[in-house]
Amino acid sequence: MSEASRQRLLDAAEVYALDALSAAEYAEIEQDLESVDYTSRVQFNILVSEIQETLALVSVLDAIEPPEDLKTRVLDEIRATTQVTPPAPPASTVSSLKGHRDRRSNRWRTTMMAAAAVVVVAVGGGVVVDQVLGNDPVPTQAEQIAAAPDARTTTVDFPGGGTATVSYSRESDSVVVTLDGVPEPAAGQDYQMWFVDGTPRSVGLVTPDQLSGGDGTVIDGMGASTNFAFSLEPAGGSPQPTEVLTMLTLST
Numbered sequence: 001m002s003e004a005s006r007q008r009l010l011d012a013a014e015v016y017a018l019d020a021l022s023a024a025e026y027a028e029i030e031q032d033l034e035s036v037d038y039t040s041r042v043q044f045n046i047l048v049s050e051i052q053e054t055l056a057l058v059s060v061l062d063a064i065e066p067p068e069d070l071k072t073r074v075l076d077e078i079r080a081t082t083q084v085t086p087p088a089p090p091a092s093t094v095s096s097l098k099g100h101r102d103r104r105s106n107r108w109r110t111t112m113m114a115a116a117a118v119v120v121v122a123v124g125g126g127v128v129v130d131q132v133l134g135n136d137p138v139p140t141q142a143e144q145i146a147a148a149p150d151a152r153t154t155t156v157d158f159p160g161g162g163t164a165t166v167s168y169s170r171e172s173d174s175v176v177v178t179l180d181g182v183p184e185p186a187a188g189q190d191y192q193m194w195f196v197d198g199t200p201r202s203v204g205l206v207t208p209d210q211l212s213g214g215d216g217t218v219i220d221g222m223g224a225s226t227n228f229a230f231s232l233e234p235a236g237g238s239p240q241p242t243e244v245l246t247m248l249t250l251s252t
Contacts, residue, residue: 006040009033013044017051038172042144142176142216145169154248158182158230166228166248167216175228175250176216184211185232192237193219196227196247205237206230226250 009032015021016029033041145151148169155165162181168174177193185191191206203219210217228248231241 006036009036009040010044010047013047014051017048018055038148039144042147043139045149046139046143046147140215141174141218142167145172145174145176145218148172152251154250156246156248159245164230164246164248165216166250168222168228168250170222170252173222174218174220175222176218177210177228178216179206179210180213182206182211184208188235190233190235190237191245192231192233192241194229194231194241195222195225196229197223197225200229200241201225202237202239205233222250226252 009029012029012032015025021029033044036044139147146153146167148171150171151167151169153165153167155163158164158179158181160183162179162183164182165178165180167176167178182191193203193206194200195203203221207217226249228250229241230245230247231238232243232245234242
C-alpha cells in the first residue's frame, strides 16, 4: 500500500472513532485496514483510541459551567468578528464517496479542535490538543507491541527482589522486557536472557539501563518460543544457561 494510501487511512481515524460513517465508508476503511502493514494498523488503532479518550474527557468538561467572564469574552469576540458570506455551491449535487468522506472529516476535525481548545482552558495544558490534531510522535516499537491485537503480558517475581514483566505479540514476533526493582548481580556476574523452545537461545545480557527501571527493552525473533528465561552467568554470559533464576511462559 502506498504512503499516500496509508496517510489517507490515518486521516480517516477521526470519523471512524466518532462512528460518523455510512456502511459503504465503514466497509472501505475496514478493507484498507486489511491491506496495510502491521505498523500502520497499530498506528490507526492507537489514534482511534486516543480520539475516543479525548472526546470522553471533553464530554465531562463540557458539563461544567464556564466562568461568566469567559462567556462574555467569547460573545464579544463573536460580535466583533466580520462574517463572510460563503461562496455559492456548485450546481451539481453529485459527489464522490472520497469527497463526501473528506468533507465530513474536515467538519469533525474543526469541531474537535474547538473542543480541544475548551480542554486547554479547563486544564491549562496543550496535551489534548496535540492528540486531537494528530501531532503525537509515531508510537515506539514497544508501544506498538503492547497495542497489538494479540498482545499478552506476564509477570514473575525475581529472586532477590523485584519483578520481571514480559509483554509479547506473536504477530510482531517480539517481546518487551521490563524489570522493576531487580537488584544488580554480584561482581563478576551478569543476568542473561533466553528464548526457550527445546534448546535455550540467548538473546543477550541484561543491561544497566534495564536494571535502572527504564523503558521496556524490545527483543525480536520470538519465533515459536514457549518460555522466556533469566539466568545468572559469569561476566560476559554463557553459551547455555548455568543457573536459571526465573522463567515466564509465553502462551500461544
